[in-house]
Amino acid sequence: MRIISCLLTLVLLTSCATTKENVDYQEAGTLWLQSSAEAKALIIQSFNIARLRLDQDLRKKGRKYNKKKRAIVVDADETIVDNSPYQAKNILIGREYTSDNWAEWIDLADAKALPGSVEFLKYAKSKGVEVFFITNRKMRGYDATLKNLKALGFPVTTKNLFLREGNNHSKETRRQKVLKDHRIVLLMGDALGDFGPFFETKSFEKRSKLVDQYKHEFGKRFIVLPNPMYGEWLGSVYKYDYSLSNDEKREIRRSKLKPY
Template sequence: MRPGRVRRRALVRAADSDRSPERAEASMTTCGNPWLAPLVLCALLGGATPGPASAQVPAEIHWTRDSAEHDAIFLQVYRAATAQLERAAAGQTSGSWAVILDADETVLDNSEHFRVMAAHDNVAPAFDAEAWGGWVREARAPALPGSAAFIARVHSLGGRVVIVTNRIDELCEPTRQNFRNLAIEMDAVLCHTSSSNKNPRYESVQAGTAAIGLPALTVLMWIGDNIQDFPGLMQPEARARGQAALTEFGVRFFVLPNPMYGSWEGNPIRN
C-alpha cells in the first residue's frame, strides 16, 4: 500500500528499554494472545533483546529495519506463496494468468525514508507528500526479502506479474524505474488515479483492460501488507466477520507485516 501516514510517537532508546514487571507482564500477555501477530508484536512490546545504546528510532521502524524476525517472516511468506502457486499454476496456459502484488512494504522497502524522516522530526513522522515524492523519484528502494525470487518464479511458471499500488499516477514512472534498477520484471504497474480503491483495478486485470498489451488474466494470487490489498476486504468488515473473512489467506491471499503504517491504525483499540 502507499503510506497514508506514519503515526506520531516518541522515539524509543533501545538500550533504555523499560524492563519493569508491569511491562514484562504486558509483553507476556500480548504474546499469548492468538489474535495478535506474535513475531511482530512481541518484538515491539519488549520481547526483543535491547540494541546498542546509540540506537534511537521509533520502535516500528527499528523492528522493520533491524529485527531478524522481519526478514524471517518475509522469507517464510514468500516461500509459502511460491509453494502454493506452483500447485495452483499446474495445468494453466502460459501467459493466461497473473499474480497481483502491492508495491510498498510488499516488494519495495521504504523504511530508510521513514528512518530519515523520524531523525529529522524526533518522532515517527506524519505523512509528508513532498518528502515521499522525493524519495520515490530517487527510485532506490531496495527489494524486500524473498520478493525478487518469488516474482522470478512467477515468470518461470508462465505467469504475469502486476503491481497494483496507491502511489499516485505521477509517481508511476519512477516506480517502474525502481523495479528496473532492481532487475525485477513487471508486466504492468497500476497506480492510483481517481480512487484509492484497488478493486476496480483488480477487475480491469481480469477483464483485459488494465494496460495495453495485457490480455484478460486469471488472477491466481494476491500479496500485500494491508487487508485492503485483497479483493473485497476492508478493516471493519474483516474484523466483524472474524475468521470467516480470512479463509483465502494461505491459499490465494498472502499478507506481510507492516507495523509502520496501514489501514489498521484506524481500528478501535480493544479493551
C-alpha cells in the same frame, strides 16, 4: 522584544515536542522491520508460501484452470519494496508524513527489494504466469516507481504497473482489468485492501471479523506481508479521520490498548 522572542521560542519548542512525540510511537515498528531477523524470516516465509501455492496451482490441469492465463497481483510498498528508510528519516528528524515528503522519497527511486520478492516474481514469470503490480502510489511517481522496480530486477513494464488514478484508493477497478483476461492465482499485500473491496475502509472491529470470515484464504490465495509502520490498520484505529490532532490520535491509540 526579548519577552516576545522567548515566547516565540517556547511556542516553537512546544510544537516541535508535539510533532516529535507524534512520530516517536513509530520507532518500534520501524526498528522491528529494519533490524529484526524475525521480520526478515517472516517476509521470506511469505514468499516461500506463495511459491508453494503457485506450484500447487501450476499442477492443476483442465479447462477450469487453463481457460484464462494465470496471474499474480502484488502491491508494491511494504509488499515487495521496503520504505522503512523514509519512515526512519521521519522519526529521526521529527517529521510527519506529507504527500510532498513522500513524493521526494519516491523520486529517489531508491527503495530496496524485500527478501525473496524478486526471486519469487521472476520464478512466476519463468513459469508463464503474468505479474501485475497494483500500487496506490500517485501517478506523478510513475516514472520513478518503474525505474526503481526495474533496477531491482522485477519483471515490470508499463503494461503491468498500475498506479492510483486520481483519488480512488480502491484497487478493485484495476484488479477487474486483470481479471478480464486472467485468473488471479495469488494476491499479495500488506493491507487487507490488497485482497478485495470487501475489506476496504471498514471499522477496527469489522476488519477483525472479516479476517475470521476469510480465514481459509490467508496463506492460500491471500498472502499477507507484515507492516507495523503504517496502513489501513492504523487508519481504522482513527476511524479514518486524519484531521485529528496529534494529541487526539495518541489518546485514541492508548484507548485501544487492552490491559489485563
